[in-house]
Amino acid sequence: MDVFVARQAVFNKQQKVVAYELLFRDGEDNRFPNVEDKTATAKLIYDNQLNQGLSFLTGGRKALINFGEQSLHARLGEFLPTDKVVIEILETVEPSEEHYQLCRELFHRGFRLALDDFQYHPQWEKFLKLVRLIKFDLMHSSFEEIDQTLAVLKKYPNIKYLAEKVETQEQYEQAKARGFDFFQGYYFARPQMVKQRDCVARSALIMMIYSMTLKPNINLNKLSEVFSQDTALAYKLLRFINSGLFPLKERMDSIKQALVYLGELRVRRFVSLIVTAHIAHEKPLELTKMSSIRARFCELLAKRYFPHLSSSAFLVGLFSLIDAMLDRPMQSIVEQLPFPDDIANALNGENNTLFYLLELVKAYESGSWWAMQRACVPLNISDEGLPNLHQSAITWSQMFDDL
Numbered sequence: 456m457d458v459f460v461a462r463q464a465v466f467n468k469q470q471k472v473v474a475y476e477l478l479f480r481d482g483e484d485n486r487f488p489n490v491e492d493k494t495a496t497a498k499l500i501y502d503n504q505l506n507q508g509l510s511f512l513t514g515g516r517k518a519l520i521n522f523g524e525q526s527l528h529a530r531l532g533e534f535l536p537t538d539k540v541v542i543e544i545l546e547t548v549e550p551s552e553e554h555y556q557l558c559r560e561l562f563h564r565g566f567r568l569a570l571d572d573f574q575y576h577p578q579w580e581k582f583l584k585l586v587r588l589i590k591f592d593l594m595h596s597s598f599e600e601i602d603q604t605l606a607v608l609k610k611y612p613n614i615k616y617l618a619e620k621v622e623t624q625e626q627y628e629q630a631k632a633r634g635f636d637f638f639q640g641y642y643f644a645r646p647q648m649v650k651q652r653d654c655v656a657r658s659a660l661i662m663m664i665y666s667m668t669l670k671p672n673i674n675l676n677k678l679s680e681v682f683s684q685d686t687a688l689a690y691k692l693l694r695f696i697n698s699g700l701f702p703l704k705e706r707m708d709s710i711k712q713a714l715v716y717l718g719e720l721r722v723r724r725f726v727s728l729i730v731t732a733h734i735a736h737e738k739p740l741e742l743t744k745m746s747s748i749r750a751r752f753c754e755l756l757a758k759r760y761f762p763h764l765s766s767s768a769f770l771v772g773l774f775s776l777i778d779a780m781l782d783r784p785m786q787s788i789v790e791q792l793p794f795p796d797d798i799a800n801a802l803n804g805e806n807n808t809l810f811y812l813l814e815l816v817k818a819y820e821s822g823s824w825w826a827m828q829r830a831c832v833p834l835n836i837s838d839e840g841l842p843n844l845h846q847s848a849i850t851w852s853q854m855f856d857d858l
Contacts, residue, residue: 458502458653461646462512465519465617466638468631474517474541476639477503478646492523492545493531494731500534501732504698505691506653509539519543519569527557533721534728536699537565541588546572550579558585569617575604583611593640594620598629605633656687658781659791661733664688666773668726669747673719679711688729695725744852746776751848752816753809759844760836761808770794771801771809772816808834819845 459481465474479495499520503509509518520535523545532542542561548554562568562585569588570579572595589608591601608614618630621640630638660681667678682688689710696713697706707713714722730743753772757765774792778785789799801809811830818826819841827838 457650458506460499460503460512460649462649463639463646464644465517466643468636470638470643472516473637474519475513476519476521476543477509477512478521480648491525492521492547493525493529496520496522496526496531497529497728497731500531501691501728502653503651504534504536505694507651508698509536511651512649513539517541517567521545521571522548524548524554527554527561529727529731530557530560530724531728532561532564532566533724534695534700535566541567541569543569543571543590546570546574550576550582555581558582572619573604575607583608583614586611586614588615588617588637590617590619590639591635592620593618593622593626593630598633601633654687654690656685656691656729656733657791658733659777659788660685660688661729662774662777662780663792664726665730665743666750666770668723669750669769669773673722675711675714675722678722679714682710682714691729692725742776742780746773746780747852748845748848749773749775749813749816749820751851752819752845753812755844755847756812756815759840760834761812764797764808764812767795767798767809768812770798771813774798774802775813775817806833815841 461478461480462475463478464472465476467473477499479499481498503512512518518539519541521543522531524547527544527548532540535542544558558568567587568585569590570582570586571590572592573579573589574596591604596604605616615636616634617637617639618626618635619639621627621630621638621642623642626640627638627642664678664681667673667681682692692710692713693708696716697703701716707716717725750769750771750773753768754765757768761768774788777788781788786803789802792799794802797807797809800807801813804810811834815827815830815834815838818830819838827841831838
């Protein structure tokens with residue numbers, strides 16, 4: 456499979472390339488696709504850092520990578536090398552205390568931080584102690600406005616300035632006269648498309664490992680078996696563990712050993728990166744959120760009425776939307792997964808206890824009282840307590856949002 460990224464050069468005062476800003480692209484058209492910031496950043500990391508590495512794209516120079524609010528909360532910086540990356544905080548990020556703490560975390564990990572398309576506000580003051588680069592967009596800010604901001608920033612001598620969207624010689628000369636250190640824009644170079652090959656992981660197996668990491672305790676033996684079934688997943692895991700981000704004495708080539716070394720929290724975050732890059736790239740992230748809520752809702756219902764089916768009910772709920780995620784018939788997907796007959800039959804719409812549990816959950820989601828009663832009859836249960844179970848499922852799912 457071909458994967459794409461655009462890179463736009465950053466020049467110094469001597470007009471030499473010193474860094475590249477990396478921009479996610481999903482095809483050969485040099486345009487940003489309509490996806491969430493977390494999806495774009497996760498896909499960029501997955502396709503590039505966990506493939507040939509960022510140095511393949513930058514020639515060993517620094518890489519500027521955009522982080523919006525979602526990327527900060529997802530802690531995607533854990534998958535990037537601190538010595539090769541400048542994290543560019545997008546202008547859409549609010550200067551809140553929560554975001555300050557996340558930026559402070561990145562700063563203390565060793566990242567250089569940049570503020571994109573900067574507009575001064577007093578709330579940014581404490582952020583400025585962490586920042587080493589500020590970008591000014593010459594298309595959106597006049598030099599008069601920039602002069603006012605530079606006067607305020609004089610008390611931060613460690614901050615350097617980058618003028619972006621430099622279109623003319625005159626803009627370049629004016630920015631240079633104001634002491635700007637770096638420059639970026641069509642006057643120097645347009646973004647270049649870079650294409651490389653990458654191996655494709657099977658989406659159904661991605662959902663399988665996702666389901667395993669949603670459990671309170673991860674069975675690393677079973678998880679390593681699933682990773683071992685897919686070349687792409689195994690390759691990405693070993694690329695991550697041997698990427699230089701960890702103080703390993705020697706290269707690690709064991710999938711199970713890699714998972715054990717990472718530990719449960721980092722494994723969950725790694726799988727979250729994979730899910731975001733693959734599933735959410737094609738469909739809204741809401742589908743994966745809804746499927747995790749469904750999984751827990753089904754599991755809680757089964758624990759109350761059919762305890763022996765709780766694990767199976769969880770999987771039925773989790774995979775109930777995979778046909779919508781992949782735009783493929785459910786039956787063709789189920790055939791590729793090692794499900795027992797009762798789970799496969801329920802997902803394919805055949806009447807059994809798991810099927811009716813799923814129907815009850817779907818009826819509750821849609822607010823259809825008649826459909827809920829219709830599902831309760833063959834289960835021989837009442838709809839009492841469904842609101843509490845549903846709220847518990849939502850609360851449980853939210854625990855994984857900011858891992």
